Amino acid sequence: MIPQAVGYFYIVAAALFILSLKWMNSPATSRRGVFAGEIGMLLAIVGTFLGFDVHNWTWIAAAFLIGTAIGIPIAYIMPMTAVPQRTALSHACGALAAALVGTAEFYQRQGTGELGPVFMIPLVLETLLGFLTFTGSLMAMGKLQEVLPQRPITYRNQNAVNFTLFAIAVALGIRLIVVPSNTALFPIFAALALVFGVLLIIPIGGADMPTVIALLNSYAGLSACAMGFALENKLLIIAGALDGSSGLILSIIMCRAMNRSFTNVLFGAFGQIQEKKGGAEQRPYRSAGPEEAAAILESAGSVIIVPGYGLAVAQAQHKIRELFDTLTRRGVDVKFAIHPVAGRMPGHMNVLLAEADIPYDRLYEMDDINGEFAQCDVALVIGANDVTNPAARNDKSSPIYGMPILEVDKARTVMVIKRSMSPGFAGIDNDLYYMDKTLMLFGDAKAFVSEIVKELPAKAAA
Amino acid sequence: MALSNLEIALYVFMLATFVGLEVIRKVSPLLHTPLMSLTNAISAISVVGAILITGAAHATMLSKILGFIAITAVVTNIVSGFLITDRMVKMFHKRGGKK
Numbered sequence: 315m316i317p318q319a320v321g322y323f324y325i326v327a328a329a330l331f332i333l334s335l336k337w338m339n340s341p342a343t344s345r346r347g348v349f350a351g352e353i354g355m356l357l358a359i360v361g362t363f364l365g366f367d368v369h370n371w372t373w374i375a376a377a378f379l380i381g382t383a384i385g386i387p388i389a390y391i392m393p394m395t396a397v398p399q400r401t402a403l404s405h406a407c408g409a410l411a412a413a414l415v416g417t418a419e420f421y422q423r424q425g426t427g428e429l430g431p432v433f434m435i436p437l438v439l440e441t442l443l444g445f446l447t448f449t450g451s452l453m454a455m456g457k458l459q460e461v462l463p464q465r466p467i468t469y470r471n472q473n474a475v476n477f478t479l480f481a482i483a484v485a486l487g488i489r490l491i492v493v494p495s496n497t498a499l500f501p502i503f504a505a506l507a508l509v510f511g512v513l514l515i516i517p518i519g520g521a522d523m524p525t526v527i528a529l530l531n532s533y534a535g536l537s538a539c540a541m542g543f544a545l546e547n548k549l550l551i552i553a554g555a556l557d558g559s560s561g562l563i564l565s566i567i568m569c570r571a572m573n574r575s576f577t578n579v580l581f582g583a584f585g586q587i588q589e590k591k592g593g594a595e596q597r598p599y600r601s602a603g604p605e606e607a608a609a610i611l612e613s614a615g616s617v618i619i620v621p622g623y624g625l626a627v628a629q630a631q632h633k634i635r636e637l638f639d640t641l642t643r644r645g646v647d648v649k650f651a652i653h654p655v656a657g658r659m660p661g662h663m664n665v666l667l668a669e670a671d672i673p674y675d676r677l678y679e680m681d682d683i684n685g686e687f688a689q690c691d692v693a694l695v696i697g698a699n700d701v702t703n704p705a706a707r708n709d710k711s712s713p714i715y716g717m718p719i720l721e722v723d724k725a726r727t728v729m730v731i732k733r734s735m736s737p738g739f740a741g742i743d744n745d746l747y748y749m750d751k752t753l754m755l756f757g758d759a760k761a762f763v764s765e766i767v768k769e770l771p772a773k774a775a776a
Numbered sequence: 777m778a779l780s781n782l783e784i785a786l787y788v789f790m791l792a793t794f795v796g797l798e799v800i801r802k803v804s805p806l807l808h809t810p811l812m813s814l815t816n817a818i819s820a821i822s823v824v825g826a827i828l829i830t831g832a833a834h835a836t837m838l839s840k841i842l843g844f845i846a847i848t849a850v851v852t853n854i855v856s857g858f859l860i861t862d863r864m865v866k867m868f869h870k871r872g873g874k875k
Contacts, residue, residue, distance in 0.1 A: 331818050332795055338811050339802045341868035348810075348862045351818055355854055362824050368831035370840060377830070377844045381851025388852070389859030397809060400860065404816045404853045411846035411853075415825045418842040422829065432782050531812055538822040539789065545825055546781055552792040557819035559796030564808060654805065661808025668806075668867040679805050 320365020323357050324549040330354030331553055335560070341674055358549060394669045395626050398658040399458045402527055405534045406451035412537040413444025419544065420500060429494035436543035438487040442507050443537035449511030451530050457520055458658055464520030476513050483507050518579065525568040525579045527659050532561025564660045571654035573717040599735070599747050601754040604762060607729055608769030614691035616647040618683065620720055621663055622656050624697020628759035631670035634696065636767045638672055650676055651683045651720050653701040684721045693725035696759050703744045714742060728752040731762050810864040817857025820850040
């Protein structure tokens with residue numbers, strides 16, 4: 315095989331990667347998109363083996379086998395609720411790989427005279443981003459898996475400490491660019507980047523994980539991109555840039571959905587605003603049982619279901635599908651209103667509902683459905699809280715003021731399935747629960763929905 | 777005037793970023809989760825770099841070990857990333873057509 319051919323393999327692979335992402339624009343073409351990505355990757359790997367003089371086959375083959383053996387079970391065993399953790403883990407893996415390749419290149423090329431700034435600048439960026447994304451993603455994974463506390467971990471002068479640490483790491487990086495032969499400096503540089511990754515994520519609360527995951531996605535992509543610059547490999551640059559821009563766009567969407575800025579997410583320690591305003595007074599609310607809820611749903615012409623992460627925690631997706639089917643069969647128009655931050659990562663709720671076989675054309679984005687609440691008979695909120703809080707619209711003193719919400723309070727009747735009256739993630743009381751037209755349905759989402767479903771056919775027979 | 781390698785690389789980076797921003801912006805929010813696992817699998821293209829450093833003729837033991845870990849990590853990403861993305865988008869296929 316002529317080595318020159320490798321360049322053409324890479325060009326085709328790059329084109330396939332772009333097509334792959336383009337085909338993700340609709341569910342109808344998305345499988346083709348995945349296929350294009352797979353072929354692109356295959357071409358890139360085969361091209362590399364054919365085009366370069368590759369040695370140490372046992373090492374490479376063993377790594378491929380082990381990677382495949384780990385990857386297959388992850389893909390098939392992982393429940394859809396755990397997809398955010400898997401995503402965080404794969405950011406960690408990708409970033410670690412970039413960092414280690416950078417490290418290996420750095421030591422391998424010592425004394426070859428190839429360590430000019432054109433090589434060292436991207437290499438320092440690659441390892442810096444790689445190492446900090448590695449530990450940062452592991453922390454994010456720990457928070458999502460709830461082995462680490464969801465609450466932000468904060469201490470005095472946190473931002474100052476973090477900034478100083480980062481500044482030292484950058485200074486060492488610059489020093490390495492100027493004097494690449496200073497190999498003793500490299501482990502210190504790498505260690506600082508690793509520590510900084512941990513410190514960057516611990517002050518960020520569980521509710522901000524969708525943004526953080528998207529941001530780490532971007533960093534992981536950019537470290538692969540920097541590797542491309544160091545190795546002068548255009549395919550790496552293109553794929554890394556695609557991943558980087560994808561992560562960037564998703565994190566911007568997530569920030570906008572929470573009315574926050576990047577700096578606020580990264581340095582604001584949101585969950586902080588926990589100080590309860592001196593023993594909130596008990597306000598009256600109405601509650602109802604499954605029979606009453608079923609009766610209301612039965613007589614409704616249109617129902618909008620607002621799912622939140624609580625639904626997934628209760629594993630209630632499949633029961634919701636039954637409710638959806640039963641109501642639809644009775645001629646009730648049922649739609650789902652999906653807030654961009656419902657779930658633990660961008661688009662997570664859509665996947666959870668699709669897994670339960672709810673047709674995706676019944677899932678509506680916030681902007682498309684907000685106008686419809688005023689005409690709908692019943693809004694059924696399941697496991698969602700802050701994203702329905704009218705305080706975001708009315709109350710300037712509320713910490714979530716300005717956040718775009720689902721305008722559930724405009725529906726004729728509101729029903730909320732919730733365990734208790736306790737406030738949610740952000741620790742903010744929700745006025746929606748105290749409105750005259752709101753019925754609180756207390757209980758576990760899965761159990762409650764299945765009781766409603768049980769009530770419905772009984773009523774039909776009567 | 778011929779372009780240096782660095783200049784060409786920067787052009788490629790700039791154009792790929794713009795293409796990425798435009799293409800990703802059009803992705804349906806329905807599919808943002810599979811999108812992220814797909815881009816993840818794609819960025820595991822760093823496997824190329826990992827193969828080259830592990831497979832270099834004069835690779836040191838350090839290079840081999842670090843490269844070995846790197847290949848294992850990214851191959852895990854490639855395999856699980858593409859498979860899980862496919863598993864997710866398949867769910868959007870099942871009932872979509874039927875209504």
